[in-house]
Amino acid sequence: MRFMVTGGAGFIGSNLAFALKQQGHDVVVVDDFSSGHYKNLIGFTGEVVTMDMARIEELAEVESLLPLDGIFHQAAITDTTVMDQKRMMKVNNDAFRHLLEWAVEKEIPVVYASSAGVYGNSPAPNRVDQGLLPENIYGFSKYAMDMTARSFMERHPEQRIVGLRYFNVYGPGESHKGHAASMVYQLYHQILAGKRPRLFKHGEQKRDFIYVTDIVQANLRAMFSEGDVSGVYNVGTGTARTFNDMIAIICRELATENTVEYIDNPYAFYQNHTEADISATQGRLGYRPEYTFEAGIAAYLKALQSAR
Numbered sequence: 001m002r003f004m005v006t007g008g009a010g011f012i013g014s015n016l017a018f019a020l021k022q023q024g025h026d027v028v029v030v031d032d033f034s035s036g037h038y039k040n041l042i043g044f045t046g047e048v049v050t051m052d053m054a055r056i057e058e059l060a061e062v063e064s065l066l067p068l069d070g071i072f073h074q075a076a077i078t079d080t081t082v083m084d085q086k087r088m089m090k091v092n093n094d095a096f097r098h099l100l101e102w103a104v105e106k107e108i109p110v111v112y113a114s115s116a117g118v119y120g121n122s123p124a125p126n127r128v129d130q131g132l133l134p135e136n137i138y139g140f141s142k143y144a145m146d147m148t149a150r151s152f153m154e155r156h157p158e159q160r161i162v163g164l165r166y167f168n169v170y171g172p173g174e175s176h177k178g179h180a181a182s183m184v185y186q187l188y189h190q191i192l193a194g195k196r197p198r199l200f201k202h203g204e205q206k207r208d209f210i211y212v213t214d215i216v217q218a219n220l221r222a223m224f225s226e227g228d229v230s231g232v233y234n235v236g237t238g239t240a241r242t243f244n245d246m247i248a249i250i251c252r253e254l255a256t257e258n259t260v261e262y263i264d265n266p267y268a269f270y271q272n273h274t275e276a277d278i279s280a281t282q283g284r285l286g287y288r289p290e291y292t293f294e295a296g297i298a299a300y301l302k303a304l305q306s307a308r
């Protein structure tokens with residue numbers, strides 16, 4: 001089978017592209033390399049096409065990539081500190097709408113990346129149809145994508161369209177993201193450099209941290225599950241952990257001790273507690289998270305240390 005992965009040079013897109021190749025599929029990566037990185041694709045043996053999915057005139061060039069059995073749409077601005085509303089909406093929601101129009105015309109299934117950012121600071125656990133109160137333009141752009149997808153699902157019930165709301169993802173392939181990389185990545189490097197790890201006061205904020213391998217699993221299940229699975233789903237572990245937990249696990253893996261430096265939080269839109277209700281994801285997609293927080297951090301640190 002032949003699949004297209006947009007944003008395939010990025011963190012999640014590259015992991016997904018490699019997983020599809022390992023399953024024996026023909027894979028085309030599409031990326032404009034504005035935020036993704038070529039190093040994520042070293043060793044990738046599929047096609048790589050440089051294209052800006054936010055430019056509708058370039059979308060016509062996708063015709064040359066046909067036939068396609070499915071599209072995994074990961075391309076987006078993922079930096080939650082970007083405040084340019086027009087740019088965020090054009091790149092995230094408008095490009096997605098144009099892609100859906102084209103995919104529906106060609107009858108190509110679409111699995112796309114949404115985000116737990118749609119929930120803002122709504123009470124946890126976060127359920128798909130409740131508490132949709134994004135706190136920033138990034139979260140709103142993902143909310144808008146979900147509403148766009150729902151509209152297409154209603155008008156084209158025969159079309160497979162699946163949205164996956166990623167919670168806090170960490171794992172190999174994110175080093176190019178800089179300050180937007182996961183806290184696991186950032187704290188590991190702070191501790192490795194002999195610095196005091198820094199957390200917003202007082203490290204008890206909770207997140208549903210999910211290892212990238214489980215994100216890939218959810219994408220594959222969304223594309224390959226039998227029956228009508230169109231809809232929007234949470235993808236997390238179903239368990240929230242604190243940043244203090246993260247520090248403790250990293251220090252244990254590195255056999256070191258560190259005293260945390262707690263600092264003021266400058267972000268008014270900061271989410272204090274996210275926790276995915278994954279009952280529908282488990283029931284309809286057959287998704288089962290394989291990595292606990294401890295196992296995921298251990299696997300990630302092993303990968304980071306082997307790459308040094």
